[in-house]
Amino acid sequence: MSELIRTRFAPSPTGRLHLGNVRIAVFNWLFTRHHGGAFVLRIEDTDVERNVPGAEEALMGDLRWLGLEWDEGPDVGGVHGPYRQSERGHLYQEALAALLDQGEAYRCFCAEGEGSEETRRYPGTCRSLDREEAAARAEKGEMHVVRLRTPEAGTIEIRDEVRGDITFPASDIDDFVLRRADRRPTYNFAVVVDDVTMAISHVIRGGGHLSNTPKQALLFDAIGAPRPRFVHLPNVLAPDGGKLSKRHGAQGVEALRDEGMLPEAIVNYLSLLGWSHPEEKEVLTRDELVAAVDLDRVRASEMAYDPDKLRWVAAQHLARLPLRAVVDGVRPFVDRSRFPLSDPALGPAMEALRSRLSAFGEVNDHLGFVFPQDGAAWDELRAALRRDPEGQEVLREAHASLEALEGWDREGVRTAFKEAGRRTGARGPGLFHPLRKAITAAESGPDLGWICVALGREEVLHRLEAAMVA
RNA sequence: GCCCCCAUCGUCUAGUGGCCUAGGAUAUCGCGUUCUCAGCGCGAAGACCGGGGUUCGAGUCCCCGUGGGGGUACCA
Numbered sequence: 211m212s213e214l215i216r217t218r219f220a221p222s223p224t225g226r227l228h229l230g231n232v233r234i235a236v237f238n239w240l241f242t243r244h245h246g247g248a249f250v251l252r253i254e255d256t257d258v259e260r261n262v263p264g265a266e267e268a269l270m271g272d273l274r275w276l277g278l279e280w281d282e283g284p285d286v287g288g289v290h291g292p293y294r295q296s297e298r299g300h301l302y303q304e305a306l307a308a309l310l311d312q313g314e315a316y317r318c319f320c321a322e323g324e325g326s327e328e329t330r331r332y333p334g335t336c337r338s339l340d341r342e343e344a345a346a347r348a349e350k351g352e353m354h355v356v357r358l359r360t361p362e363a364g365t366i367e368i369r370d371e372v373r374g375d376i377t378f379p380a381s382d383i384d385d386f387v388l389r390r391a392d393r394r395p396t397y398n399f400a401v402v403v404d405d406v407t408m409a410i411s412h413v414i415r416g417g418g419h420l421s422n423t424p425k426q427a428l429l430f431d432a433i434g435a436p437r438p439r440f441v442h443l444p445n446v447l448a449p450d451g452g453k454l455s456k457r458h459g460a461q462g463v464e465a466l467r468d469e470g471m472l473p474e475a476i477v478n479y480l481s482l483l484g485w486s487h488p489e490e491k492e493v494l495t496r497d498e499l500v501a502a503v504d505l506d507r508v509r510a511s512e513m514a515y516d517p518d519k520l521r522w523v524a525a526q527h528l529a530r531l532p533l534r535a536v537v538d539g540v541r542p543f544v545d546r547s548r549f550p551l552s553d554p555a556l557g558p559a560m561e562a563l564r565s566r567l568s569a570f571g572e573v574n575d576h577l578g579f580v581f582p583q584d585g586a587a588w589d590e591l592r593a594a595l596r597r598d599p600e601g602q603e604v605l606r607e608a609h610a611s612l613e614a615l616e617g618w619d620r621e622g623v624r625t626a627f628k629e630a631g632r633r634t635g636a637r638g639p640g641l642f643h644p645l646r647k648a649i650t651a652a653e654s655g656p657d658l659g660w661i662c663v664a665l666g667r668e669e670v671l672h673r674l675e676a677a678m679v680a
Numbered sequence: 681g682c683c684c685c686c687a688u689c690g691u692c693u694a695g696u697g698g699c700c701u702a703g704g705a706u707a708u709c710g711c712g713u714u715c716u717c718a719g720c721g722c723g724a725a726g727a728c729c730g731g732g733g734u735u736c737g738a739g740u741c742c743c744c745g746u747g748g749g750g751g752u753a754c755c756a
Contacts, residue, residue, distance in 0.1 A: 220756095222756060224756085254756070256755095256756080257755065257756065260755085260756080322753090322754060323753080323754085331752080355754055370685090373685070373686090376684070376685080377684090378683070378684065379682095379683070382682075382683050382684090382751095382752075383683095383752090384752090386753085386754095387753080387754050388754095389754085390754040391754060392754080394754085396753085396754065396755085396756095397755070397756050398756095401756090416750095417685070417686085417749075417750070418749085418750050418751080418756095419750085419751095419756095420684065420685060420750070420751080421683080421684060421685085421750055421751035421752075422750095422751075422756095423684095424684090442685085444685090444686075444749090445685095445686095445749060445750080447748085447749080449691080451691095451748080452748095453749080479692095482692065482693085482705095483692075484692095486692085486693060486694070490693075490694060490703090490704055490705075492692090492693095492704090492705060492706090509686095509693080510685075510686065511685090511686050511687060512685090512686065512687090512748075512749060513691085513692065513693085514690095514691060514692080515691095515692095516690095516691050516692060516706075516707085518691080518706065518707055519691070519692060519705080519706050519707080521706095522705085522706060522707090523706095525719090529719080563718080564718095564719095565718050565719040565720085566717085566718045566719075567718095576718090579717090627715095637715090638715060639715050639716075640715090641715070642715030642716070643715065643716080645715085646715070646716070652716090652717090653716065653717090654715090654716040654717040654718090655716070655717060655718085656716095656717075656718070657714090657715095657716095657718095658715075658716090
């Protein structure tokens with residue numbers, strides 16, 4: 211594609227972004243970056259009653275956090291601004307005047323909802339009203355809307371980049387409203403004027419808009435502007451196959467962010483919904499996605515959101531992070547009130563349990579391996595250990611070896627355990643089980659060597675002593 | 681009601697008429713590695729919605745049905 215690629219993401223500020231919305235932004239962004247185009251953020255706030263205060267900032271915050279930077283938008287400006295529909299009234303006005311002038315649109319004085327029950331279409335009552343007369347009535351303040359003069363017969367052909375050519379019967383599309391009685395533009399009208407004036411080349415949006423497309427195509431034609439390429443991404447369904455919505459299966463970006471999930475992982479997972487890598491690779495970095503994502507491998511069929519796979523992708527990304535990054539990522543999430551973990555201990559602790567994380571916020575679910583909580587259960591375990599002569603022997607010898615240890619690292623600790631094993635004749639579970647129980651109060655868990663390093667010599671010795679017969 | 685879109689393992693998908701006795705991923709289960717769990721490695725089970733065509737040959741093309749989704753607003 212040699213033309214200038216310009217795309218847009220146009221959310222309404224009615225709430226936080228959820229995975230369904232964000233996926234649209236992800237494709238727009240990926241596609242645009244792939245082609246070196248410009249990505250525009252436009253706020254569709256025409257419906258004043260539905261606007262939620264602060265939603266615009268929140269939504270921009272979510273997008274930025276995901277790394278989906280826009281080149282033009284309400285906060286960064288741009289030559290095609292303003293970027294809020296509420297501030298673009300004059301553009302709609304101008305476009306409307308031109309349409310009225312050319313006879314492409316006409317004033318309609320009918321009462322709201324007038325139309326036959328059968329077809330549910332507006333019958334075109336005011337279509338043939340005298341233009342001068344209509345203008346005069348409007349001048350006098352008579353309530354009216356403005357409608358587009360649409361073809362009565364024939365077909366409307368549109369091209370969708372993922373589905374190909376689609377034909378709609380023109381008779382199915384009535385003379386729809388462009389401007390309401392209160393003079394606000396309708397959605398379909400505002401969108402087209404915006405896309406034209408912002409020189410959008412590719413309209414990439416949810417499949418739900420496919421049915422709006424013939425109307426919008428007609429509007430582009432009426433305005434005399436070339437139609438953009440239409441790209442309708444298949445809809446995302448809830449995990450159970452039903453409709454995805456905030457209250458049904460849709461995760462909010464905010465929630466995932468609060469959980470400490472890697473934004474790159476979210477972008478990666480979302481990219482896999484409806485698109486596939488030519489070599490079927492699934493774990494991809496942002497750069498790899500930008501390099502690979504294009505329209506030719508986008509599917510047309512809808513699909514379900516799968517939280518399990520999201521988790522898996524996230525875990526894969528996390529696993530590829532250097533330890534340093536895991537430690538930094540996890541640090542703000544550690545519940546210090548429950549886990550007396552010193553900062554230097556974070557490294558070994560993460561070595562021990564990073565493989566079970568898919569998001570940083572999950573640390574607290576696993577730190578219990580290092581800092582057991584249940585005192586009563588631990589006491590029982592210790593008591594049982596004290597009644598076990600072989601276990602006692604292991605504990606005693608391990609304690610001695612550990613105490614004599616020069617430094618305090620994983621290899622040293624493991625060597626000390628093995629020495630204790632050699633001296634007592636205990637091997638395998640016979641050796642590690644009593645140690646693990648004494649140190650972590652659990653029968654299973656992460657690598658004991660790393661846990662010991664994280665706990666420090668003093669604490670480990672202390673725990674061993676607590677489980678030994680005095 | 682009418683219009684439009686969609687249809688491969690539970691889920692995400694590969695597949696563009698013969699390479700498909702349908703491949704990969706996830707989830708599930710088993711084995712191995714490991715003190716154990718997680719991870720990792722290996723393996724098992726698991727799908728072309730139904731019916732008609734077209735063709736020497738159909739998951740792939742056409743039609744009908746069924747199911748799901750969207751639209752039919754002075755909502756977006």
